[in-house]
Amino acid sequence: MNQTRRNVLKAGGGASLFALLAGTGMMLPDAAFAADWNQKAFEAKNLKDAFDALGAGSRLNSADIVMTAPEIAENGAVVPIGAVSKLPGTESISILVANNPTALAASFDIPAGTEPAVSTRIKLAETSEVHVLVKAQGKYYVTKKEIKVTIGGCGG
């Protein structure tokens, strides 16, 4: 990583670089680019409520969404999930976990020019179906996969 830049950050703090960039017009202010945090969706305790809160009350199963995830996760605390949409006009990709205390893990807005593909790492409280929801051309599509979570060795 660039050392000079890090020194700038150390001296000024993260927010000041942000302010600097925003001031020079290189960046738009917060509200203009950060998607709103959908409280209702993120606090939904189950899959159905989460889908509803996302406006995806009705959705179609789609083979054009590819989820890359382990069949069995080595550790539920860090489960790699990749999601790729081949649906034309993909606007957003969301990841939901049926058996987590709150179902919605993440939503990604995909602007034009960005590949409809994201990877991240999520927590699974237990063995669960994981769903990838895609909004494309105003419609919702979904695919799902069960991921098993194993017990750790040695009792911790």
Next chain:
Amino acid sequence: MSSIKLRAVVALSGLALACAVNAQQAAAPKKAPAPAAKKAASESKDAVTAEFEKFREMMEDASPAELFEAKGEELWKTRRGPKNASLEQCDLGLGPGVLKGAYVQMPRYFADAGQVMDVERRIVHCMVTLQGFKAEDLARQPFSTEAGTPDPVSLVTYVAGQSRGMKIAIPQKHAKEREAYRLGREIFNFRAGAWDFSCASCHGEDGRRIRTQELPNLTSRKDAIRAFQGWPGYRMTGGLMHTLQWRMNDCFRQQRFPEPGYASETIADLLTYMGVNANGYVYKGPGIKR
């Protein structure tokens, strides 16, 4: 509970003689026939393990350990401690400030300390001598917890990252280094405690697992690298960065032993034994652990 009775129920007469006789007998190893049942149980280096490894590799491509390497680099270069000094004059065996390849050549003997030191023991030594920190303070909470990552952990991770892709070449030139290897082997095989465990109880045979956790046979040339590879490691459980000092400590905990001293000679010797067995393998840098 604190005084669990482990007293021998055995008659001890004749033991001394038996031990003397035994020292020679032990020297002529006979291969015990492998029990059929054990063979059956070890048949599966299975799909589960293959799956784990596939996704582990994916994660190593962008490992959270990198965050700690960056932190360690900053700590290394910053003036800190009562003496307001950086660690840039710390000699890890290849000269003051030389980091490239230092990690894969430790533990080694340091004449200035008169001791064999593993990387963490040496970094603690430098923090004490160069920066003026107190060893007792550093030993008080030496392992990562949710409350934070101790500085030596990030420093070890940084130093380890500077040997990424290099061959392990732990020296055995100095008599003290050879002694450390021999004593380390004894420590590895020392059975005691409530459950009669030694390191070798779990790490002395091929193809063993605890639950689904594979156990490297650290006495074999083939597996020896696994004591070294992936450490220091980002442990997915709890999301904490851990060094080999922690790994040794927690193994002894599970061995049902009392606690080994942090950065002690016992641990340095144990790491010498395991490290030298892994000489010649290529070290891939800080890793990810379950």
Next chain:
Amino acid sequence: MADPMRIRAVAKDGAVIVKILMSHEMETGQRKDGAGKAIPAHFIQQVSATWQGKVVLSATWGTAISKNPFLEFSFKGGQKGEKIQVTWTDNKGDKRTDEATIN
């Protein structure tokens, strides 16, 4: 202040692959401490990446993203030497912005 992110941005075949590691607890709010007291939730809620003043990804996250989060995506058009900025904001209002040069 939160520790810096690690951002790798590599131009390849007309697209830029971006890999980001962030230093954050991502505390769920579901856990209890040793004394049985609930540990309050503390997690990143919003992430956005910009290139040439254009948003190339924006995300909202819940508590199920792993500790020390990882994010990978790719966008078209970026060139070697150009910069991208990444910003996260968490539920306590903490914020961090880092910048990386496309390789």
Next chain:
Amino acid sequence: MKTFQASIFGAAALAIAFSAQAGDDSDQAVSMIKRDFHAKGIAGMDRLNEDGLQAMCNRGRNKPPKAVADRLQQDQMQAIKYPADGKFLGDWKSGEGIAQNGRGMTWSDSGTAANGGSCYNCHQIGPNETSFGNIGNSLHHFGKIRGNSPEIQKYTYGKIYNAKAFSLCSNMPRFGHSGTLTEKQIKDLVALLLDPDSPVNK
């Protein structure tokens, strides 16, 4: 260990090296351990004092001379405390819980909760637990294969109580002898392995 060394150095060279050095190194290592370790929680320094059996297995690299081994093994056998009521079969359901539980006897355990047997750490046992170790042999169908005659019950109880009475330098802890498991807990484990109703024998 031995296989490895033998393949590298050859047994003869090893014999000389070992007889000359092993004793001294061993003593030096043990003193160092006793100097460098400290008591923590319920794990006291007394745990580093080898008992006779541990000393024999340590010095003999787990293969002590037969004559001594036989006598030590006999002593271990005689020290097994069998249940006074003569009953060996407890509750297999409780036994499953004990087999699953890997806690107990470490410095991070309080010592107030019942210890577990850690059985699944090393053994395959019930058919519903796929996360099992293989340091020990599979115990699936243990009773189905052996039946549950009084002799088998007594053998099973004794083996859990003190595995070293059957194989001197076995890797298996002496669960009764070390005070890890109570008589009732061992009976429950015997039931897990031998009760015809236990899933182990289905």
